[in-house]
Amino acid sequence: MSALNPEHIDLSHTEPSQITQNNFTNHGVDNLVAPSVKQLQQKGIARNYAQANRYLRLSTTLVLISALAIVWWLAPQQDFISINARLLSLFPVVILIIATLGFVVTLYGTYADKVKFYALREHDISYSSGLIFYKTVSQPILRIQHVELKRGPIDRKIGLAKLQVFSAGGALHTFEIPGLPIAEAQKIRQFILDHKDSNRHG
Amino acid sequence: MDKSIIATEHKQESDNVINGHTVDVNEVAEPYSVDASVSETSFSEPRTEMNTQQWQRLSPIAILYFAAKLITTLFSNVVYIAPAVLLSYNEILAHPHIWLPVGLLLFSIMVAVTLLKFYFFQYRLSNGHIEIRSGVFSKTHINLPFSRIQNVKLEQPIYYRPFAYTCLQLDTAGSAKQEAKVVALKVDFAEQLKAEILASYQQAPMTEAAAETDKSTQPSVSDSAEILLNRRSLKDLVIHGISSNRVWIFLGLLAPFLDDIAEYGVRAFFYLGIDIEQLLTVADKPWWQVGLFALTLTLLALFTVTLFSIAGAIISFYNFTLHKIDDRYIRRSGLLTKHEVTMRLSRLQMVVKQQDWLDILLKRINLKFEQSNANMQNIQPGAHNNKIIVPAIKYHECQALIADAYPNNQLMSIDYQSISKHFLLRNIGYILLPIFMLLSIFVFVIEKTMLLWLISGIFSVLTALIYCRWRRWGFAQDEHYIYIRKGLLGVDYYCFPRYKVQQTSIKQSWFSKRKALASISLILASGSQTVPFIDESLAYDWVDEALRVVESSGKSWM
Known part of the structure; x- marks a missing residue:
């Protein structure tokens, strides 16, 4: 993964007072491309994110199945609580359904995690995802109100972070990029903060 | 302290x-x-x-305020214990030595709380x-x-x-x-x-x-002095009450109590010597009589609810004035509680021109100036804190108000482009039709032909509604503004300058990608606006243009 170098972008000419329609540019941070969301220089999120997610989904399914199986197996052998026999006979079906669902979700997730991309340009940040329902969200940096890095226990273990960006669009439209290597996430955050500063005092 | x-x-x-x-x-x-x-x-x-x-x-007058607030919060919570109280009503009444002290204690606690709140x-x-x-x-x-x-x-x-x-x-x-x-x-x-x-x-x-x-x-x-932009007379408010959605909101609020109300109504009529239950027993009456009764009852209910709706409109909009001073809009209204809301023009996120089907018939418009709803949590019901609604205005008044807020705006005149017909195909062809087919086969198998009529009826109504939805959905843009039209029976027009956009998104499914279609959402501080099923290239153009304007103009959204 190529390093992100916010220092290399000359932010001085992006000061709003100087931007006119003619000299406005919005190149990709690493490369020079035309400013269309259609041709973003996209980067995939971390590989081990998909891996960790796959294990997480699989193990959740397994835990659920084994818990149900244990109950199913133990229930007739104890007499503390009486359990309806018909309810018990439903257990294999439920276990089968959960197993199938877990398998499908894991399979879908494995492929869906591979098509999560993000792209950073001079003035905005985009995230695209989706296997069947494809979606690209773009967030102008100028409209960002604050940035957060979120790291759950798994993220911390494998050195990843989730970048959250808040705008006035409200909580429903929080811009999120999951599975970023922590260093990369910090760089993006710094890039956003620097960008805002350069705008504010420009 | x-x-x-x-x-x-x-x-x-x-x-x-x-x-x-x-x-x-x-x-x-x-x-x-x-x-x-x-x-x-x-x-x-x-x-x-x-x-x-x-x-x-x-000033000690504030005690009144705290008391009123306490009482309203109590009442809104009392709803939950009301059934219990009602059930044991007689039993409670029979033991004054219990409820009297309890009531007195509650009352004195309320007084104490009010005074303390005032004191602190x-x-x-x-x-x-x-x-x-x-x-x-x-x-x-x-x-x-x-x-x-x-x-x-x-x-x-x-x-x-x-x-x-x-x-x-x-x-x-x-x-x-x-x-x-x-x-x-x-x-x-x-x-x-x-x-x-x-x-x-x-x-x-x-x-x-x-x-x-x-x-x-x-x-x-x-x-500079305040300039009066608009004023609403009582007649306008009555029209607004009749045509506005309040009727249905009110019905929705009433829904949990409908049973009780109906029962009470029936009993009231019974005392008047009319036995509604007997009237409604269909068996021994000719059909026209039953039909007439049903119609009368419905009209009566509608009439009552409309009266409530008019009352609601008058209570919240009585003496409505909209002033402008420099770049600030000031709305004043209210019968019981007078509200004054001030909004700076720069805070305005979007103008919405709303017409329900009745409004279209009556040739009236409800114009909304929408503000950021980032802090939606603290909106008190009825206060319309973050919006300025100008109810039931005529076309020329609407034109004047919009022109005042957004100069060079073509909301009333621009040609709207309609969305792709695949909207119909997707909703009717791929969703509604299969469900309908499955249901009809099922009904056919269990041989309930009467049900088939019902299902067909529902299907055709839904189809018609989807068609209406498609007909209404339109979009347009000019140099500064984006216009979106949508609705079902009524029609709403949305207009906002491009630089107010907070975030954009483009969505495509696997199917619509093959048809080179996409839907776009433009997220504003006042909510998100979506246009589905438009040309893929157009969608990217719109998003690119919105991003370019936001990022290059550097204009603040508020």
Whole structure:
């Protein structure tokens, strides 16, 4: 993964007072491309994110199945609580359904995690995802109100972070990029903060 | 008491905030004789500063406010225990030695709480800050610099009116917690305070995005007079009551109680000598008689509900006026509680021109000026805090208002492009039709042909509705603005300048990608606007253009 170098972008000419329609540019941070969301220089999120997610989904399914199986197996052998026999006979079906669902979700997730991309340009940040329902969200940096890095226990273990960006669009439209290597996430955050500063005092 | 105060909201920015801003002297220079302890500042600052050196208690009239608030919160919670009370009503009545002391105790607790709340509510004005301490057990200390206040609202409940008091509500753009309400101020003092706060906001150093050239050229606040933009008569409000959705909102609210109401109604009629249940027993009556009864009952119900709706419209919009002073819109209305909402033009996110089907027939429009709803949590029901709605206006009035807010706007005249017919294909062909087929086969198999008619009826109504939806959905753009039209039976027009966009998104499914279609969402501070099933290239053009305008203009959204 190529390093992100916010220092290399000359932010001085992006000061709003100087931007006119003619000299406005919005190149990709690493490369020079035309400013269309259609041709973003996209980067995939971390590989081990998909891996960790796959294990997480699989193990959740397994835990659920084994818990149900244990109950199913133990229930007739104890007499503390009486359990309806018909309810018990439903257990294999439920276990089968959960197993199938877990398998499908894991399979879908494995492929869906591979098509999560993000792209950073001079003035905005985009995230695209989706296997069947494809979606690209773009967030102008100028409209960002604050940035957060979120790291759950798994993220911390494998050195990843989730970048959250808040705008006035409200909580429903929080811009999120999951599975970023922590260093990369910090760089993006710094890039956003620097960008805002350069705008504010420009 | 001081030690126990937990300073939850404490922003210390006193050094850089408002030193020596100049409010026009002739308006604010007269000494504030409203409250004895409101004294002129003794510092060397300009005399325009409003200062109360010590902490102020409110006028005792505020007790009324706290009592009313306590009662309303109690009532809204009483709903949950009401069934229990009603069930054991007789039993409770039979034991006065229990309910009497309990009731008395409750009453005295309420009185005590009200008095304590009043006692612990204090405010102070100093150096362009307003500080409010409140709370009996959990104490709150709010410190707001005037320059951070975005919105000043005056709210005058009916019991304040004879004494000329008002509530002053202050909103910040940030968190909902940071809003403050001074519960009882003399009206003229509140007005002066409002003027000063608004003025200081204008002259405070811009901390938001810098390039707000439109603000630096503002004239001073107080030298221009309010211009009346619109006024609504009682007749307009009646029309609004008839045509507005309030009917259905009201029905929705009533839904849990419909059973009880119906039963009560039936019993009432029974006392009048009319047995509705017998009337409604279909068996021994000719069909036309039954039909007529049903129709009459429906009309009667509709009529009652419409009356309520009209009453609702009058209560919230009575004496509606919309003024403009410089770049601020001021809405005043209200029968019982008078609301005054002030909104700066720069805060306006979107204009919505709304017409229900009845509005279309009556040729009226409801115009909404939408503001950021980032702090939706603190909207009191009925206050319409963040929007200015101008109800039931005529076409030319609407035209004038929109032109005033958004010059060179073509909302009323632009040609809308319709969305792709695949919208119909997807919703009817791929979703509705298969469900209909499956159901009909099922019904056919179990041989209930009557049901088949019902299902077909529902299917055709839904199809018609989807078609209406498709017909209504349109979009257009010009140099500055984006226009979206949508609706079902009624029609809504949305218009906003491109630079208000907060975020964009493009969605495509695997199917629509093959058809080169996409849907776009433009997220504004007032909510998101979606246009589905448009040309893929057009979708990218719109998004690119919106992003370009937002990023290159550097204009602030508020």
